[in-house]
Amino acid sequence: MQVGKPILYSYFRSSCSWRVRIALALKNIDYETVAVNLTKDGGQQFSEEFQALNPMKQVPALKIDGITISQSLAIIEYLEETRPTPRLLPQDPKKRAQVRMVSDLIASGIQPLQNLSVLKQVGQENQLTWAQQAITSGFNALEQTLQSTAGRFCVGDEVSMADLCLAPQVANADRFKVDLTPYPNISRINKSLLALEAFHVSHPCRQPDTPPELRA
Amino acid sequence: MQVGKPILYSYFRSSCSWRVRIALALKNIDYETVAVNLTKDGGQQFSEEFQALNPMKQVPALKIDGITISQSLAIIEYLEETRPTPRLLPQDPKKRAQVRMVSDLIASGIQPLQNLSVLKQVGQENQLTWAQQAITSGFNALEQTLQSTAGRFCVGDEVSMADLCLAPQVANADRFKVDLTPYPNISRINKSLLALEAFHVSHPCRQPDTPPELRA
Numbered sequence: 001m002q003v004g005k006p007i008l009y010s011y012f013r014s015s016c017s018w019r020v021r022i023a024l025a026l027k028n029i030d031y032e033t034v035a036v037n038l039t040k041d042g043g044q045q046f047s048e049e050f051q052a053l054n055p056m057k058q059v060p061a062l063k064i065d066g067i068t069i070s071q072s073l074a075i076i077e078y079l080e081e082t083r084p085t086p087r088l089l090p091q092d093p094k095k096r097a098q099v100r101m102v103s104d105l106i107a108s109g110i111q112p113l114q115n116l117s118v119l120k121q122v123g124q125e126n127q128l129t130w131a132q133q134a135i136t137s138g139f140n141a142l143e144q145t146l147q148s149t150a151g152r153f154c155v156g157d158e159v160s161m162a163d164l165c166l167a168p169q170v171a172n173a174d175r176f177k178v179d180l181t182p183y184p185n186i187s188r189i190n191k192s193l194l195a196l197e198a199f200h201v202s203h204p205c206r207q208p209d210t211p212p213e214l215r216a
Numbered sequence: 217m218q219v220g221k222p223i224l225y226s227y228f229r230s231s232c233s234w235r236v237r238i239a240l241a242l243k244n245i246d247y248e249t250v251a252v253n254l255t256k257d258g259g260q261q262f263s264e265e266f267q268a269l270n271p272m273k274q275v276p277a278l279k280i281d282g283i284t285i286s287q288s289l290a291i292i293e294y295l296e297e298t299r300p301t302p303r304l305l306p307q308d309p310k311k312r313a314q315v316r317m318v319s320d321l322i323a324s325g326i327q328p329l330q331n332l333s334v335l336k337q338v339g340q341e342n343q344l345t346w347a348q349q350a351i352t353s354g355f356n357a358l359e360q361t362l363q364s365t366a367g368r369f370c371v372g373d374e375v376s377m378a379d380l381c382l383a384p385q386v387a388n389a390d391r392f393k394v395d396l397t398p399y400p401n402i403s404r405i406n407k408s409l410l411a412l413e414a415f416h417v418s419h420p421c422r423q424p425d426t427p428p429e430l431r432a
Contacts, residue, residue: 055357056325067310071324074316081309093297094283100290104323108287109272112328121349133337141271 006031006064009053011038012207012214015111015168016072017060021202022164023076027083031062035209038116058115073107076161088161098155102145102162106169110138114172131176139173139183142166146185153189159196167193171204222247222280225269227254228423228430231327231384232288233276237418238380239292243299247278251425254332274331289323292377304377314371318361318378322385326354330388347392355389355399358382362401369405375412383409387420 008024008031010017024031036059037044044050045057054061054070061070065082069075080088089096112118113134119127149155154162170190173180180187193199200206205216224240224247226233240247252275253260260266261273270277270286277286281298285291296304305312328334329350335343365371370378386406389396396403409415416422421432 055360056321056354057357058325065310067313069313069317071317071320073324074313074320077316078309078313081312093294094281096297097283097285097290097294100293101285101287104287104290105272107320108289108324108328109274112324113334118329121346130337138272141273144271 006062007034008032009034009036009050009059009061009063010207010209011036011059012204012210014038014059015172016058016107018168018171018202018204019072019164020060020062020075021207022167022198023079023088023161025198025202026086026088026159027079029079029083033208035207037209058117073103073161073165076164080161086159088159088164090156090158090160095155098149099160099162102142102149102154103165105138105142105145106162106165109141110135110169111165111172113138114176128176131172132178135169135173135176135178138169139178139180139186143183143185146189150185150189152192159193163189163193166190167199222278223250224248225250225252225266225275225277225279226423226425227252227275228420228426230254230275231388232274232323234384234387234418234420235288235380236276236278236291237423238383238414239295239304239377241414241418242302242304242375243295245295245299249424251423253425274333289319289377289381292380296377302375304375304380306372306374306376311371314365315376315378318358318365318370319381321354321358321361322378322381325357326351326385327381327388329354330392344392347388348394351385351389351392351394354385355394355396355402359399359401362405366401366405368408375409379405379409382406383415 006029008020010033036050051057053068056070060072061068062075069078076088089099114131119131122130146154151157153159154166167190170186204210205214222245224236226249252266267273269284272286276288277284278291285294292304305315330347335347338346362370367373369375370382383406386402420426421430
C-alpha cells in the first residue's frame with residue numbers, strides 16, 4: 001500500500017533525522033519533509049499531534065507504505081528490506097554484524113547520551129562537558145573498532161548504515177567542539193562521506209527548515 | 217568457521233547481556249559464559265584484555281564463528297541471520313519494522329540513559345531519580361506504542377527481539393523501584409515472558425556469576 005509520497009518528520013539539526021535523510025537520498029526515494037522544530041514553541045515534538053505519531057517525542061518518524069516508523073535504525077532497516085538498491089548492509093552476515101555493531105555503538109552508545117532532552121536534564125552549565133565526555137569516550141572505542149573494520153568507509157569499501165550514523169555524529173562532535181585529532185580513521189571516513197552527493201543534499205545546512213543564517 | 221563453542225562475555229545483572237542470553241536459549245545454542253564483573257576490581261570491563269574484545273568496555277560481547285561481536289542487538293541480528301530457527305523477527309517487513317522500533321526504543325531510548333557508567337557520572341545522590349525519570353519517560357512511550365503493536369507479546373503473538381529487550385528493561389525498572397501500575401501492557405507482556413523457559417534459564421538470578429545471596 002503506497003499512499004502518496006513518504007513523509008519524513010525531521011529537524012534539520014537532528015543527527016538521527018540526518019541518518020534517515022541520507023538513506024532516502026542514497027536509495028533515491030522521493031519524499032516530503034514535515035519540519036518538527038525541537039526548540040520553537042517549547043518544542044513542537046511535544047505537540048499532541050506529533051506524540052500520536054511518535055510517543056517518544058523525538059524525530060525522525062517516517063510515514064511510508066501506510067505505516068509510521070520511528071527510531072532511525074528501524075527506519076533504515078525497513079528501507080533496506082523494501083528498497084534494497086543500493087544496499088546499505090553487505091551480503092556477508094559477518095560484515096553485516098560489523099555494520100550493525102558500529103551503528104549501534106553510535107546509536108545506543110553515544111547519541112542518546114548527548115541528545116537534547118538529556119542535556120536539558122544535565123543543566124546549562126554542565127552541558128558542554130557532559131556532551132564532550134560522551135562523544136570522546138564513544139569515539140575512543142569507535143576509532144579502535146574502525147581499525148579492524150574500516151576500508152574506505154566504516155566497514156570495508158562500501159557505504160553502509162554505519163556510515164549513515166558516523167557523519168551525523170561527527171557533526172555533533174563539531175558542534176560540541178570535540179577535538180578530532182586523536183581520531184584519524186573517523187576524520188578520514190567522515191571527509192570521504194561528506195564528498196558524496198547523498199550526504200551533501202541531506203546535510204543539516206541544506207534542509208527546508210534550516211534557518212537562513214545556517215544555510216550553506 | 218565454527219571454532220568450538222561460542223563464548224559469551226556477560227554480567228549476571230546486565231540487561232543487555234540478558235537480552236543475548238535469551239536469544240541463545242531460545243535458539244538452543246550451546247555456549248560458555250565468561251563472567252565480566254562490572255563492579256569488582258573497579259570494573260573488570262576496564263581490563264586491557266576485555267577492552268581488546270570490546271573497546272566500549274561494556275558487556276555483552278560474543279565470540280562466535282571466528283569473530284567477536286559487541287552491541288546486543290547486533291549480536292541478536294547475527295544469530296537470527298545465521299541460526300534462523302526459531303525466528304526472532306517476523307517475516308512481514310512492516311512487522312519487522314515494529315519489532316526493531318520497539319527494540320530500539322528500549323536499546324537507544326531507555327537503557328543507555330540508566331546504565332552503570334551514566335549513573336556514575338550523575339553522582340550517588342541523584343542516581344535513583346535520574347534512572348526513574350529515564351525509565352518512566354521511556355515506558356510512557358513504550359506503553360502507548362504497545363497499544364498498537366502488541367498481541368500476547370510486544371509485536372503480535374510471537375516472541376520477538378522486542379521481547380528480549382522488554383523483560384530485562386522491566387527488571388531494571390524493578391531495581392530502580394519504578395511503579396509499574398501505569399503500564400498494564402508492559403506488565404502483562406513481561407509476566408507472560410517470565411513464564412517461558414528461555415527467559416527463566418537466562419534470568420540474572422540463575423547465572424554462573426550470580427552471587428549466592430541473589431540466587432533464586
